[in-house]
Amino acid sequence: MQTIRVDTPSAKYEVFAGSGLLETLVPRIEKSAGRLPRRVFVLTSPEIWALWSETFLHSFPEPPVTLFLAPGEQHKTMAHVERLTREMIRAGGDRSSLLIAFGGGIVGDVGGFVAAIFMRGIPYVQVPTTFLAQVDSSIGGKVGVNLPEGKNLVGNFHHPRAVFADIGVLGTLPGRELRAGLMESIKAGIIRDRSLLRFLEEQAEAVLDRDLKALERVIAASIRMKADVVNKDERESGLRMILNFGHTVGHALESVTRYKAMLHGEAIAWGMVAALALGWQRETITASQMDRLESLIYRYGPLPALKLRAKKIVAATGGDKKNVGGVRRFVLPHGIGDAGVVEDVTEAELEAAVAYMLEKATNDKSAS
Amino acid sequence: MQTIRVDTPSAKYEVFAGSGLLETLVPRIEKSAGRLPRRVFVLTSPEIWALWSETFLHSFPEPPVTLFLAPGEQHKTMAHVERLTREMIRAGGDRSSLLIAFGGGIVGDVGGFVAAIFMRGIPYVQVPTTFLAQVDSSIGGKVGVNLPEGKNLVGNFHHPRAVFADIGVLGTLPGRELRAGLMESIKAGIIRDRSLLRFLEEQAEAVLDRDLKALERVIAASIRMKADVVNKDERESGLRMILNFGHTVGHALESVTRYKAMLHGEAIAWGMVAALALGWQRETITASQMDRLESLIYRYGPLPALKLRAKKIVAATGGDKKNVGGVRRFVLPHGIGDAGVVEDVTEAELEAAVAYMLEKATNDKSAS
Numbered sequence: 170m171q172t173i174r175v176d177t178p179s180a181k182y183e184v185f186a187g188s189g190l191l192e193t194l195v196p197r198i199e200k201s202a203g204r205l206p207r208r209v210f211v212l213t214s215p216e217i218w219a220l221w222s223e224t225f226l227h228s229f230p231e232p233p234v235t236l237f238l239a240p241g242e243q244h245k246t247m248a249h250v251e252r253l254t255r256e257m258i259r260a261g262g263d264r265s266s267l268l269i270a271f272g273g274g275i276v277g278d279v280g281g282f283v284a285a286i287f288m289r290g291i292p293y294v295q296v297p298t299t300f301l302a303q304v305d306s307s308i309g310g311k312v313g314v315n316l317p318e319g320k321n322l323v324g325n326f327h328h329p330r331a332v333f334a335d336i337g338v339l340g341t342l343p344g345r346e347l348r349a350g351l352m353e354s355i356k357a358g359i360i361r362d363r364s365l366l367r368f369l370e371e372q373a374e375a376v377l378d379r380d381l382k383a384l385e386r387v388i389a390a391s392i393r394m395k396a397d398v399v400n401k402d403e404r405e406s407g408l409r410m411i412l413n414f415g416h417t418v419g420h421a422l423e424s425v426t427r428y429k430a431m432l433h434g435e436a437i438a439w440g441m442v443a444a445l446a447l448g449w450q451r452e453t454i455t456a457s458q459m460d461r462l463e464s465l466i467y468r469y470g471p472l473p474a475l476k477l478r479a480k481k482i483v484a485a486t487g488g489d490k491k492n493v494g495g496v497r498r499f500v501l502p503h504g505i506g507d508a509g510v511v512e513d514v515t516e517a518e519l520e521a522a523v524a525y526m527l528e529k530a531t532n533d534k535s536a537s
Numbered sequence: 538m539q540t541i542r543v544d545t546p547s548a549k550y551e552v553f554a555g556s557g558l559l560e561t562l563v564p565r566i567e568k569s570a571g572r573l574p575r576r577v578f579v580l581t582s583p584e585i586w587a588l589w590s591e592t593f594l595h596s597f598p599e600p601p602v603t604l605f606l607a608p609g610e611q612h613k614t615m616a617h618v619e620r621l622t623r624e625m626i627r628a629g630g631d632r633s634s635l636l637i638a639f640g641g642g643i644v645g646d647v648g649g650f651v652a653a654i655f656m657r658g659i660p661y662v663q664v665p666t667t668f669l670a671q672v673d674s675s676i677g678g679k680v681g682v683n684l685p686e687g688k689n690l691v692g693n694f695h696h697p698r699a700v701f702a703d704i705g706v707l708g709t710l711p712g713r714e715l716r717a718g719l720m721e722s723i724k725a726g727i728i729r730d731r732s733l734l735r736f737l738e739e740q741a742e743a744v745l746d747r748d749l750k751a752l753e754r755v756i757a758a759s760i761r762m763k764a765d766v767v768n769k770d771e772r773e774s775g776l777r778m779i780l781n782f783g784h785t786v787g788h789a790l791e792s793v794t795r796y797k798a799m800l801h802g803e804a805i806a807w808g809m810v811a812a813l814a815l816g817w818q819r820e821t822i823t824a825s826q827m828d829r830l831e832s833l834i835y836r837y838g839p840l841p842a843l844k845l846r847a848k849k850i851v852a853a854t855g856g857d858k859k860n861v862g863g864v865r866r867f868v869l870p871h872g873i874g875d876a877g878v879v880e881d882v883t884e885a886e887l888e889a890a891v892a893y894m895l896e897k898a899t900n901d902k903s904a905s
Contacts, residue, residue, distance in 0.1 A: 251615040251684070251691075258686040286654070289681060289692045313657060316619070318626040323619075324657045325693065 171389040175308065175396045177403040180328035184308060184396065186389045188381055190335040191221065191296070195228035198269075198294055201331035208266040209233035210257055212280040214240050217272045217298050220341050225271060225296075233269065234260045238276055242428040245275050245314045247323065253283050264288045270329075273299040274306035274433070278321070281312030285327035295332040299342055300350025301434055303334035304357070304391035309399040309409075320420060320428075326404065334392070336384050344377075349434025351376065351469045352415075354387050356441060357394040359462055360414045363506035365390040366465070373468050411508045414500040415441035418523060421485035422475070431473045438466050439475065439526055446522040447514065448502040458505055463529075475530035479523040483516060539757040543676065543764045545771040548696035552676060552764065554757045556749055558703040559589065559664070563596035566637075566662055569699035576634040577601035578625055580648040582608050585640045585666050588709050593639060593664075601637065602628045606644055610796040613643050613682045615691065621651050632656045638697075641667040642674035642801070646689070649680030653695035663700040667710055668718025669802055671702035672725070672759035677767040677777075688788060688796075694772065702760070704752050712745075717802025719744065719837045720783075722755050724809060725762040727830055728782045731874035733758040734833070741836050779876045782868040783809035786891060789853035790843070799841045806834050807843065807894055814890040815882065816870040826873055831897075843898035847891040851884060 170187025183201060190197065199205060211225070211233045218225075218235065226232055236253055238244055257266070270280030270293060277295050284293035295307035313324015339347065351369070358366030368386060369376065375383035395412065402408040419440025423433065445462055448454040454462070466472075486497070499514040538555025551569060558565065567573060579593070579601045586593075586603065594600055604621055606612055625634070638648030638661060645663050652661035663675035681692015707715065719737070726734030736754060737744065743751035763780065770776040787808025791801065799807075813830055816822040822830070834840075854865070867882040 247615055247619040254691050255684050255686055258684060258690055286681070286691045286693055288690060289679065289694055311657065313654070316623050316626060318623055322626055322656060323622050323654045325654055326657055 171385065173389065173392045173396050175328070176400050177310075177328070179326070179403060180310065182328060182331050184332040184334065184392050186303065186334040186336065186392060187385060188335065188337045190333045191224045191338060192227040194225065194269075194296070194333065195230070197333060198267075198331065202267065202292055202294060205230075206265045206267050208260065208262050209269065210236055210260070210262065210266060211269045211271050212236045212238060212253065212276055212283065213271040214238055214273070214276055216240060217276075221271075221298070221338060234262075238272070238279055240273070240275065242275065242315060242320075245279055247314055247316075250279060250283055250286070250314055253279070254287050257283075257287055262287065262291075264291060266291050268293040269296055270294070270307075271296040271298065272302070273297070274302040277302050277307050278312050278324070279314060281310075281327055281329065282314055282324055285312055285325040290327065292330050293327075295329045297332065297334055298338045300339055300347050300388070301353055302350075303336075303339075303388055304350065305353045305395065307332045307334070308392055308395045310403070319424060334388060336381055336388060339379060339384065346432060346434075347379070348377070348469050349432040349438070351387070352434040352438040352441070352466070354391040355462075355465055355469065356412075356414050356437065357391045358465075359441070359502055359505065360411050360500070360508035361394050361398070361506060362390060365394070366505060370465055370468075377469070407510075410498065410510050411500050414502070414508050415444050417486050417499055418443040418482065418519075418526070421482045422477070424485045425477060425481055435472050438470070438472050439530060441466060442529060443519075443522045443526040444500060445502060446525040447499065447518065450518065450521065451501065453509075454502050454504055458502075462502070462505070472530065475527055477527065479520050479527055482523050482527075483520050486519065539753065541757065541760045541764050543696070544768050545678075545696070547694070547771060548678065550696060550699050552700040552702065552760050554671065554702040554704065554753060554760060556703065556705045556753075558701045559592045559706060560595040562593065562637075562664065562701065563598070565701060566635075566699065570635065570660055570662060573598075574633045574635050576628065576630050577637065578604055578628070578630065578634060579637045579639050580604045580606060580621065580644055580651065581639040582606055582641070582644055584608060585644075589639075589666070589706060602630075606640070606647055608641070608643070610643065610683060610688075610791075613647055615682055615684075618647060618651055618654070618682055621647070622655050625651075625655055630655065630659075632659060634659050636661040637664055638662070638675075639664040639666065640670070641665070642670040645670050645675050646680050646692070647682060649678075649695055649697065650682060650692055653680055653693040658695065660698050661695075663697045665700065665702055666706045668707055668715050668756070669721055670718075671704075671707075671756055672718065673721045673763065675700045675702070676760055676763045678771070687792060702756060704749055704756060707747060707752065714800060714802075715747070716745070716837050717800035717806070719755070720802040720806040720809070720834070722759040723830075723833055723837065724780075724782050724805065725759045726833075727809070727870055727873065728779050728868070728876035729762050729766070729874060730758060733762070734873060738833055738836075745837070775878075778866065778878050779868050782870070782876050783812050785854050785867055786811040786850065786887075786894070789850045790845070792853045793845060793849055803840050806838070806840050807898060809834060810897060811887075811890045811894040812868060813870060814893040815867065815886065818886060818889065819869065821877075822870050822872060826870075830870070830873070840898065843895055845895065847888050847895055850891050850895075851888050854887070 297307040310328035419437040665675040678696035787805040
């Protein structure tokens with residue numbers, strides 16, 4: 170097991186990554202968050218609960234109150250947040266209650282937001298069950314839901330008391346989800362961790378075969394990268410923005426396909442290809458670096474084919490939260506293991522990069 | 538004009554109370570919150586906007602985007618919060634946008650909550666237009682909405698950048714609302730400010746006649762009391778709980794009458810009578826102190842008559858947010874100008890106090 174510390178002005182807590190965490194959850198939670206209160210809630214999805222409830226409940230003296238959220242972005246809504254808070258009130262929840270978010274990124278985002286606003290805020294812990302949630306969404310305190318107008322448009326900063334990333338749980342994760350999640354680790358490597366990038370290149374087979382040691386190495390390094398960035402810039406006033414590498418175009422892809430055509434990590438993978446193309450155009454990376462990074466992304470594919478128009482995707486980047494005061498912010502790679510934010514990307518430049526990505530996404534063996 | 542400073546671990550800002558603030562709003566906002574951003578939103582009620590939009594807009598170089606919330610507790614909902622955030626997105630709102638909550642307590646609570654969660658939090662300022670909002674709800678950063686299960690059950694702590702309490706605006710406030718709001722000033726006097734209490738007794742006529750100097754004195758002292766308590770205990774872990782004097786029974790009254798039979802301040806007034814009765818039973822106040830404080834409350838009446846059963850009201854206190862882990866917390870007066878929290882109030886004791894209140898609320902000249 171590895172322990173990574175998050176230490177920001179508003180919260181200090183630990184992220185644990187390893188095997189066997191799930192069956193020993195209660196003593197671990199009590200060590201991080203204090204004695205279990207009278208009412209403990211667990212928010213989960215029906216699928217995860219069917220597979221893992223027995224292991225999850227193993228260390229509980231009495232079972233917590235179970236709340237469910239059906240899978241899919243379409244359930245990441247204010248209406249479900251309201252339903253969940255009402256269920257908690259009716260089940261006797263109060264200010265001292267604890268919420269455990271036990272599931273993928275959507276369960277974590279919705280659960281964290283419910284905890285942020287229930288009675289103006291109660292403590293919660295994250296027990297992420299997907300690769301993506303373990304390395305990305307469970308870390309950093311960003312919680313929230315979507316509006317019909319776009320993703321994550323309402324939310325809060327509310328840090329968990331602890332995060333327990335049990336790598337054993339990934340055994341039941343569908344292969345496509347694992348590969349999509351690994352795109353965030355590739356992102357971590359590209360923007361800030363050359364050694365992780367090399368490991369992902371050299372140990373691709375072990376990682377994709379879910380070798381526990383290889384997965385723990387990748388997950389812990391990815392968490393460490395994110396925690397390190399969040400520690401330095403909790404509220405995304407500067408550095409934290411680099412975590413959005415690949416996300417401007419990625420979010421646009423998710424938005425124009427209404428979150429139905431691909432997984433988040435797959436959209437980010439294509440978004441990274443576009444961002445690499447932009448870096449290559451601007452010569453912030455060389456052609457051979459571009460090749461190397463693109464190959465790594467496809468190694469963890471296949472990615473879904475895209476049948477979209479570049480103009481439509483570029484137009485959809487307009488609603489991105491990173492755009493402040495009408496300026497288009499964009500994260501560019503700086504060689505390998507570094508990245509920076511620029512504000513002067515023109516529509517024509519972005520269109521060329523998106524066109525490059527679309528060519529790969531229709532003709533290439535990278536697309537399935 | 539008087540300036541009161543709020544200074545908590547999470548926010549430092551100023552509350553301004555005086556005349557003529559509304560027509561000079563923009564330079565005042567810019568002094569407190571920096572230059573106006575590209576998109577400024579004002580959330581208000583149709584009534585307030587009809588009366589005061591001209592004065593409000595006087596200092597704006599271009600009019601802000603207007604958002605409306607119809608009056609009444611029934612509009613303090615998650616559904617309206619979602620609608621407002623969607624309108625803001627469609628009108629080009631982003632992370633740099635500023636929201637101005639211009640209205641009574643409901644506009645302030647909903648506007649503050651919208652600001653707390655829109656893009657995970659944007660700055661806002663409060664421009665309260667009712668007495669109650671000026672002395673109470675606009676101060677302290679508590680924002681949120683109701684659930685069908687109870688009042689203020691979801692929300693956040695999100696402080697404004699500044700509060701501008703224009704006393705001139707109270708000129709158009711209905712008399713009943715002014716009197717209801719003054720109940721919070723009476724509360725301030727009872728729990729923490731003997732000199733304010735005396736002023737309210739001696740200058741009742743001037744205050745009720747809306748003499749600007751008398752109102753400014755009462756409003757500024759009430760704000761100062763609340764700011765002082767919030768400065769010492771932002772998150773209501775201890776001292777801040779005394780602000781709930783009269784609120785346990787008051788909230789229960791609002792809840793069993795479905796927020797339709799009386800104004801918030803009127804419910805709190807009856808709640809204070811019950812809390813005084815409880816203090817008298819427990820001898821934390823003398824009979825003559827009880828008489829004096831009750832008389833002051835009725836002096837600012839009349840209060841609405843109540844036709845309710847004591848048992849029903851006591852049962853409705855069970856859902857109060859102040860009850861943590863099943864314990865019934867209650868704020869009791871300690872003589873005049875002081876108060877404390879107890880946790881051992883029995884159901885029988887509370888029922889006796891509520892019965893006393895109900896007797897006054899049916900037979901007495903205090904009730905209309």
